[in-house]
Amino acid sequence: MRRGFLALLGMTLVAAGCGFFSRTKNSFYSLERIPGTAVTAHGLPVGIDGLELPPGFDRRDIVVRKADHQLDVRNTQQWSAALEPAVLHTLAFNLASRLPEGMVILPGQAKPLGAVRAIDVAVEEFAAGPENVVVLDARWIVRETGKSDIAHHERILIDIASLESASVADGFSRALAALADRMAAEL
Numbered sequence: 001m002r003r004g005f006l007a008l009l010g011m012t013l014v015a016a017g018c019g020f021f022s023r024t025k026n027s028f029y030s031l032e033r034i035p036g037t038a039v040t041a042h043g044l045p046v047g048i049d050g051l052e053l054p055p056g057f058d059r060r061d062i063v064v065r066k067a068d069h070q071l072d073v074r075n076t077q078q079w080s081a082a083l084e085p086a087v088l089h090t091l092a093f094n095l096a097s098r099l100p101e102g103m104v105i106l107p108g109q110a111k112p113l114g115a116v117r118a119i120d121v122a123v124e125e126f127a128a129g130p131e132n133v134v135v136l137d138a139r140w141i142v143r144e145t146g147k148s149d150i151a152h153h154e155r156i157l158i159d160i161a162s163l164e165s166a167s168v169a170d171g172f173s174r175a176l177a178a179l180a181d182r183m184a185a186e187l
Contacts, residue, residue, distance in 0.1 A: 027076065029165055030086070031086050031172055032170075032173040033093045033094055034094060034173055034177035036177060039184045045105050046103065046116065046187060047117075050118075051123070059083060060079050064163050065129035066129060067130050074165060085107075087123075091179060092104060115145055118142070119140055119141070120140065123137070124138065126138075134168065135157055136179060137155045137156075152182075158171045
């Protein structure tokens with residue numbers, strides 16, 4: 001009887017240990033490219049040379065604003081990569097889908113010989129919450145050798161269904177598409 005009790009106790013401890021050490025499953029989200037309407041543009045090729053995100057938001061965890069200046073950092077709900085390179089790639093490919101073939105120098109592509117234009121993007125705000133809205137507030141500058149820099153400021157508000165991570169990811173993707181639309185119209 002004592003052996004049976006010890007065996008039962010051992011199995012109970014093993015089962016409890018497995019539950020104690022199990023982890024919550026992580027969910028991963030990506031930014032999606034959203035094709036836009038092609039615009040007629042001409043001029044030198046252009047590439048996004050620099051991108052800066054607000055402190056605290058360039059991370060793998062999805063972050064949502066809450067009331068009273070608090071943040072909900074979702075450790076088990078993450079972007080598929082750090083946010084900054086994901087934003088850079090998504091924005092660059094969105095821009096390329098709107099401008100004529102070969103006009104956008106994509107991340108990782110060699111710059112063509114000769115003169116090119118560069119875009120620097122400083123994102124002041126890129127967040128969801130506390131309302132069901134994604135806010136993208138960005139300043140972007142077009143630089144071309146021998147010409148004055150041209151500065152732009154865009155504030156984009158995208159309504160989302162909820163503050164669930166899937167809706168946040170969709171809102172971020174749509175906000176980047178809207179920024180690409182505005183950039184393409186100015187180039």
